Amino acid sequence: MNGLTEMLKGVLEGVVLQKISQGETYGYEITRYLNELGFEDIVEGTVYTVLIRLEKKQLLTVTKRKSKIGPMRKFYTLNAAGVAYLASFWEKQAFIEEKLRMIKGEA
Amino acid sequence: MNGLTEMLKGVLEGVVLQKISQGETYGYEITRYLNELGFEDIVEGTVYTVLIRLEKKQLLTVTKRKSKIGPMRKFYTLNAAGVAYLASFWEKQAFIEEKLRMIKGEA
DNA sequence: TACTGCTATATTGTATTGCTAAGTAGATAA
DNA sequence: TTATCTACTTAGCAATACAATATAGCAGTA
Numbered sequence: 001m002n003g004l005t006e007m008l009k010g011v012l013e014g015v016v017l018q019k020i021s022q023g024e025t026y027g028y029e030i031t032r033y034l035n036e037l038g039f040e041d042i043v044e045g046t047v048y049t050v051l052i053r054l055e056k057k058q059l060l061t062v063t064k065r066k067s068k069i070g071p072m073r074k075f076y077t078l079n080a081a082g083v084a085y086l087a088s089f090w091e092k093q094a095f096i097e098e099k100l101r102m103i104k105g106e107a
Numbered sequence: 108m109n110g111l112t113e114m115l116k117g118v119l120e121g122v123v124l125q126k127i128s129q130g131e132t133y134g135y136e137i138t139r140y141l142n143e144l145g146f147e148d149i150v151e152g153t154v155y156t157v158l159i160r161l162e163k164k165q166l167l168t169v170t171k172r173k174s175k176i177g178p179m180r181k182f183y184t185l186n187a188a189g190v191a192y193l194a195s196f197w198e199k200q201a202f203i204e205e206k207l208r209m210i211k212g213e214a
Numbered sequence: 215t216a217c218t219g220c221t222a223t224a225t226t227g228t229a230t231t232g233c234t235a236a237g238t239a240g241a242t243a244a
Numbered sequence: 245t246t247a248t249c250t251a252c253t254t255a256g257c258a259a260t261a262c263a264a265t266a267t268a269g270c271a272g273t274a
Contacts, residue, residue, distance in 0.1 A: 001202050003195070006259065009231050010114035011203060018210050028251050038206055046233055048252060053231085070250035071240040088110070090211070095108050096118060097204060099145055103125050104197070113230065116260050135222050153262055155223060160260085177221035178269040 001038070012042075014089035016050050017078065020060065021086055026073045027051055051076065059085050108145070119149075121196035123157050124185065127167065128193055133180045134158050158183065166192050 019030050031047045051074075054060050059082035063075045078086065126137050138154045158181075161167050166189035170182045185193065 001199065004199055004203070005117075005232055006120075007117035007199050007203060009116035009260075010112075011207070012232070013113075015207070015210055022212075026251080037209060038202075041233090043233075044251075045235080045253085049232080049254090052253085067240085067250075069241065071238095071252070073251070092108060092111055092114050093207065095145070096111070096114060100118070100122070100200065102144060103122055105129075112261055116231075119261070133222080148262090150262070151223075152225085152264080153260095156225090156261080159224085174221075174269085176270065178223070178267090180222070 004039075004041070008039075008042075011093070012046070013050055013054065014086065014093065016047065017054065017059065017082060017086045017089065020076050021078050021083070024063075024075050024077050026075050028073075054082070057081075057085075108147075111146070111148070115146075115149075118200070119153070120157055120161065121193065121200065122146075123154065124161065124166065124189060124193045124196065127183050128185050128190065131170075131182050131184050133182050135180075161189070164188075164192075 015034070016030060019025060019033060025033075027048050028044065030051075031042065031044050034042045034047070051060070055062060055076075059079065060076045061079050063077075064072050065075060067073045122141065123137060126132060126140060132140075134155050135151065137158075138149060138151050141149045141154070158167070162169060162183075166186065167183045168186050170184075171179050172182060174180045
């Protein structure tokens with residue numbers, strides 16, 4: 001799927017949060033997950049900037065640990081604010097999807 | 108619904124195209140329509156920039172006509188490229204919605 | 215006339231965001 | 245040594261939604 005860039009704005013943040021909410025993970029793994037899921041063009045750089053942004057917004061807790069097969073990893077989990085933010089994301093997404101159905105004439 | 112701004116990026120363009128596809132219309136009317144639909148915070152300035160962008164992308168045909176109750180109106184309709192672009196928008200949206208369901212664990 | 219309000223479009227600047235591109239660095243296998 | 249995979253960082257760019265402001269036509273009213 002091409003030309004998704006603009007439509008991912010806002011959505012990508014929620015996707016990353018959702019992934020983290022399902023269990024402690026790190027940037028590289030998140031990127032691989034998104035690629036496998038079908039977001040083939042999303043690269044590491046994009047995910048890392050999202051993670052740093054979420055960290056600045058204080059939605060994540062971070063732990064640095066060694067990896068056996070490479071350099072240090074930064075493991076992320078959601079804190080309470082992150083959980084709330086994620087819930088808010090899904091509400092917004094549901095709202096937009098509902099309005100889109102209405103505009104399209106399916107409701 | 109607050110904080111939709113970032114999530115509207117990419118979507119708003121499709122919404123405006125869809126509205127125009129349903130019959131000749133103009134910026135002010137589109138804004139009113141979106142407000143009534145529930146996008147309460149979308150203002151004229153936002154819609155006009157979208158329209159000008161779509162016009163530059165050559166997706167619209169434009170006709171200026173007088174109004175009895177105010178200044179000149181710019182009426183928009185979709186051309187062939189606009190129809191194709193709109194179809195592409197809905198495909199991308201369906202793709203993203205599908206992936207979101209997968210991530211959320213509903214698929 | 216002067217004003218107020220509604221209709222209608224245009225423009226400028228800003229913040230946010232996804233992405234590109236380049237770099238740094240550890241571990242492992244050839 | 246070299247290459248490859250893992251793993252994170254950063255500078256800068258392009259696109260977008262939005263705020264703010266400006267311009268202007270028309271109707272009603274005092």
